[in-house]
Amino acid sequence: MNPWEQLCQGLVEGGFLRLACDIAPRLLRGTVTTFQLTILAIGLGLAGGILLALGRVYGNKPIYWLSTAYVQFVRGTPVLVQLFLIYYGLPVFEIRLDSLTAAIIGLGLNSAAYQAEYFRGAIQSISRGQMLAARAIGMTNLQAIRYVILPQALRIVIPPWSNELIYTLKYSSVAFIIGAPELMATGQIIASRNFRYFEVFLIVAFIYLVCVLVISKLLDMAEQKLKIPGLEMR
């Protein structure tokens, strides 16, 4: 019997399907937590990313400097180090967060730095004339940004931003290290008890894959819907 046949036999006779059915409810709960973690982190990153990008494009010297320093720090250090700083480091200042909250904040602050760069690129790709035209009819800087620049930048940013969402979903698995009960941690707990690492993580991998495919599809649909007529070729 070659290794492939061995594996197949093991999967079938070893009761792969039964295992899958047994652990499905727990993995599903982990998946729900993974989604919560991802959505809250990406939301925090979205708000922070837009502010940071605006700071880097339109901010005065101190604001530009602060937002740039933030982006450089976050992008220049490992996400795991950032998570440890928040979860194990903050209690020094009497700030104690449960592991899920710490993971949401950590991944959110991390994602903000990356999203800031996507938004900055999008904002800077909009022709300067758009801002001039908005100011010329008497809009304030903020009105011009809100009604003219951001609506265009947010459309341009969808394709790179899709990547960020997918990365965040996958990187949320590092939260298992600080004990957040998401999909990866759930798989780890199950496998460490039944020692069936291969089968358990095959299922975990499959769940991540399905989630990523669904999200990609949804974002594709959003991009189609938000396209500006006449600019389809862009």
Added chain:
Amino acid sequence: MLSKIILRVEDLHKRYGNEEVLRGVSFTVRQGEALAIIGPSGTGKSTLLRCINRLTEPDGGRIWLEDQEITNATTDMNKIRQQIGFVFQDFNLFTHLTALDNVRLGLLKVKKLSKKEATERAMHELARVGLAEKADAYPAQLSGGQQQRVSIARALAMDPKVMLFDEPTSALDPELIGEVLQVMQELAEEGMTMVVVTHEMGFARSVCDEVIFMEKGVIVEQGPPEQIFTNPRQPRTQQFLGKISELYGRTGS
């Protein structure tokens, strides 16, 4: 009897680095007057227009819109800019909005009109430039000439006291220039006060009341079109117009 002065520019200066683009420009525009500014490229004509609504900050000199001093540091430029319509060479329509929304945006967000009022006013302005049936089209679905007419409607909707045109036909294919000049001519005939930076000598001659010839940041010659085009006093004006007519045939219609 002379009508009242709408725009007064006094000794305007602007430099970029070591290059002085405007070197003391002064002129006035009266109500209902159409003023053409002509001259070679790179002589500060566009900079001059942008200094008037302070999209570019002038370095020296003073500007008044009626009795409000624009160049005063305490002036609320967002208020002033509503009263100065600006038409750009490359249209600068908001690409994510339909023609109607392009015209309506300022009415809704700057003038704070109700949606109904804003829509009525915007449709009226689109009809004025002959594009009511294109209200739902996006800029990328319009020709250059149509885009420029929408941008004129967008400026008109704010009810400006004066309209500034920065080479409004220079980015257009030749066959589309006519429709834009037509709209501008109608505006002039309706008594809109206008300052037009242009290379369209025919338009300057037949539609405008006054022509300024500018070169290297100063006004070389100013006068009614008849004087500038048929009997220019300055040798530089003669030279410039001579070159133009070599290129395009007789200047003016």
